[in-house]
Amino acid sequence: MASPIYLGVVGVGGVGTAFLNQIARLPNAPQLVLLARSSQTLLAPTPAYSPAIPAGDWATASAGPSLTKKGALPAEEIATYLAGVPGRAILVDNTSDLNLARAYPLFLKKGISVVTPNKKGFSDDLSLWKDIFSSATQGNALVYHESTVGAGLPVLSTLKDLVATGDEVTRIEGVFSGTLSFLFNTFAPASSSSDAQWSAVVAQAKELGYTEPDPRDDLNGMDVARKLTILARLAGLEVSRPDSFPIESLIPTELASLPSSADGISEFMSRLPEFDGQMADVKATAEKQGKVVRYVGSIDIAAQSVKVGLQYFDKDSAIAGLKGSDNIISFYTKRYGANPLIVQGAGAGSDVTAMGVLGDLVKVIQRLQ
Ligand SMILES: NC(=O)C1=CN([C@@H]2O[C@H](COP(=O)(O)OP(=O)(O)OC[C@H]3O[C@@H](n4cnc5c(N)ncnc54)[C@H](OP(=O)(O)O)[C@@H]3O)[C@@H](O)[C@H]2O)C=CC1
Ligand SMILES: N[C@@H](CC=O)C(=O)O
Numbered sequence: 001m002a003s004p005i006y007l008g009v010v011g012v013g014g015v016g017t018a019f020l021n022q023i024a025r026l027p028n029a030p031q032l033v034l035l036a037r038s039s040q041t042l043l044a045p046t047p048a049y050s051p052a053i054p055a056g057d058w059a060t061a062s063a064g065p066s067l068t069k070k071g072a073l074p075a076e077e078i079a080t081y082l083a084g085v086p087g088r089a090i091l092v093d094n095t096s097d098l099n100l101a102r103a104y105p106l107f108l109k110k111g112i113s114v115v116t117p118n119k120k121g122f123s124d125d126l127s128l129w130k131d132i133f134s135s136a137t138q139g140n141a142l143v144y145h146e147s148t149v150g151a152g153l154p155v156l157s158t159l160k161d162l163v164a165t166g167d168e169v170t171r172i173e174g175v176f177s178g179t180l181s182f183l184f185n186t187f188a189p190a191s192s193s194s195d196a197q198w199s200a201v202v203a204q205a206k207e208l209g210y211t212e213p214d215p216r217d218d219l220n221g222m223d224v225a226r227k228l229t230i231l232a233r234l235a236g237l238e239v240s241r242p243d244s245f246p247i248e249s250l251i252p253t254e255l256a257s258l259p260s261s262a263d264g265i266s267e268f269m270s271r272l273p274e275f276d277g278q279m280a281d282v283k284a285t286a287e288k289q290g291k292v293v294r295y296v297g298s299i300d301i302a303a304q305s306v307k308v309g310l311q312y313f314d315k316d317s318a319i320a321g322l323k324g325s326d327n328i329i330s331f332y333t334k335r336y337g338a339n340p341l342i343v344q345g346a347g348a349g350s351d352v353t354a355m356g357v358l359g360d361l362v363k364v365i366q367r368l369q
């Protein structure tokens, strides 16, 4: 008989909330026994791990007496709790926390599978990447992270299939940031004119839930660099760190040293309008050449090079014509020849990202049973 599956979810922000709403509508969903945010943890009482937490109505249930409430728990304690379930356990990490990602090997060695849209663990030191996958093998657990690149778009599954079936991937290129796509498509559209100020569009992208918890992680190019690091590693390149190649930042120099705290984010957002002229100049330079500016990335496998930054594009090109938060990712391979395999669609947003996380969860459940 199949083992019952139990779920621990960390993070109930934009993606976490959309994920919980989607799983609440899933038939035969696993039992949700742990739900944590930065300062609180909700647990199904042990030893029975019952009653479970209602995914779609956890806030109401947390006010009642039947669930255990604690403050923030260290990763070790979460892992010990999940390792004790009477079945198989899966951790869904819907945070962007590097420290939690650093604990994935601990979870995996205990047999707890990991599903996450959090890029940090897969794009930080190469040693962590190796530790994650060797720990999964050791613990007979699974790791899925489709939403770390292109949100819910089938980017990693496509690349893995190309590699696993023996195709030779030579180049991967495109637009990898939903936020930067939205910013440039709105601020410098190819098919119309726009009076939008850069800072106002940045605020809009944050409001729409496209940005990282700290929008500077999008504007400094690091989010794109992390995605390219993940893709390059899956394609076989041993990229040591996401900052091991040049990354063009769109953060005004004057604001570069603000602290990475909540206050630092607020000060950055409130002072950004002072520097709208800088991005207006970039846009005007492209326009003088009859082009538009876009933020793109590329990986050349043979040359072992990764590039991240601004480029000018003809107004009738596919990249210039993207809409909303769309990503476009082209895989050049030996089998596909001169016409790349292209994946395109929304590359940010809570619902599409949560879909990628839930799709991974469904795959893990199928493989564990
Ligand atoms: N938004 C998008 O379009 C996409 C997002 N992603 C990734 O999804 C992840 C989540 O993004 P998003 O939902 O937008 O972010 P949010 O900032 O909306 O939510 C983050 C959540 O994580 C919680 N959290 C942060 N640190 C910890 C911690 N140490 N322990 C427990 N909980 C913690 C926060 O707690 P609290 O509620 O207490 O603040 C919050 O609930 C990120 O890794 C992001 O890169 C990937 C693809 C697309
Ligand atoms: N902030 C990211 C979210 C998805 O990874 C982006 O804008 O692409």
Ligand code: NA
Pocket: 146, 147, 148, 149, 150, 151, 152, 153, 154, 155, 156, 356
């Ligand atoms: Na994806």
